[in-house]
Every structure is written in structure tokens, then in C-alpha cells.
Amino acid sequence: xxxxxxxxxxxxxxxxxxxxxxxxxxxxxxxxxxxxxxxxxxxxxxxxxxxxxxxxxxxxxxxxxxxxxxxxxxxxxxxxxxxxxxxxxxxxxxxxxxxxxxxxxxxxxxxxxxxxxxxxxxxxxxxxxxxxx
Numbered sequence: 001x002x003x004x005x006x007x008x009x010x011x012x013x014x015x016x017x018x019x020x021x022x023x024x025x026x027x028x029x030x031x032x033x034x035x036x037x038x039x040x041x042x043x044x045x046x047x048x049x050x051x052x053x054x055x056x057x058x059x060x061x062x063x064x065x066x067x068x069x070x071x072x073x074x075x076x077x078x079x080x081x082x083x084x085x086x087x088x089x090x091x092x093x094x095x096x097x098x099x100x101x102x103x104x105x106x107x108x109x110x111x112x113x114x115x116x117x118x119x120x121x122x123x124x125x126x127x128x129x130x131x132x133x
Contacts, residue, residue: 009035049111049127056107057130060114062099064123066092073120074099081113 011019019034028034064070078085084105091098103110110127118125 007035049107052107052111052129054107055105056103056110057132058103058110059128059130060101060103060117061126061128062097062101062117062123064097064120066095066097067122070120070122071097074117074123077113077116081109081116084109084113 023034084103086102086104089100114127
């Protein structure tokens, strides 16, 4: 008999309330349906980079609270990866900082930078390839 794995998840009340609002607004009939959709998108977003290679032009977007410890960690990575960083644009909105980084280089190095930034606590990080046709 085929057994379906069950995932147990604990979250705070604020996150649960936000999740429920979005779930209902987007028309998901259950929490499980919404979480399955989220898991598929999570997997797809990470898998698309697994087979990528070669010279790439990409952008990394960051959103994070203005905290000295975070700024210092990000600055360290910018110094370490400066050969592939072509420009950084940044904006301050309320107590948050938004940065857009243009990166050009070998994908393996770009991926190292992205994963390094994404591991910083309280940093929301996304990456996009720029494709020229």
C-alpha cells in the first residue's frame, strides 16, 4: 500500500494569519493544497539552477532590515565577490533596505554569492537570469 508522507509544521500566529489571508485570497481550498503548491514552487526555483553552467548575466535582489550586523555580512560578501559584481543599486524604504545587484561571470561563482547572501538571517534574496535573444 502506498503511504503518503506527512509533514508537520509549527509557525507563529502572525505568520499563520498572513498565510491564511493569502491562501483564501488565492482560492486554495485547504492549507495542504496551498503548502503543496508552495513546495512545488520552492523546488522548481532551486532546481532550475542545478543544471545551469557557463558565463551568465544575472541580477540578485535583496530586502533586509537596516541592522549593522546584516550590512557588515553583506559587505564582506561584496568584497569577496567584487570581480563579478558590476553594479549595486540600493534604496531605503522605512526601516528596510532594498538592493539590486548586477552580476556577470561564471555561474558557479554567481551561485556561491547567491547562496552566501541567502543564508544571512533576515535577508530575503532572489535571483534572475538576464537573457538576450
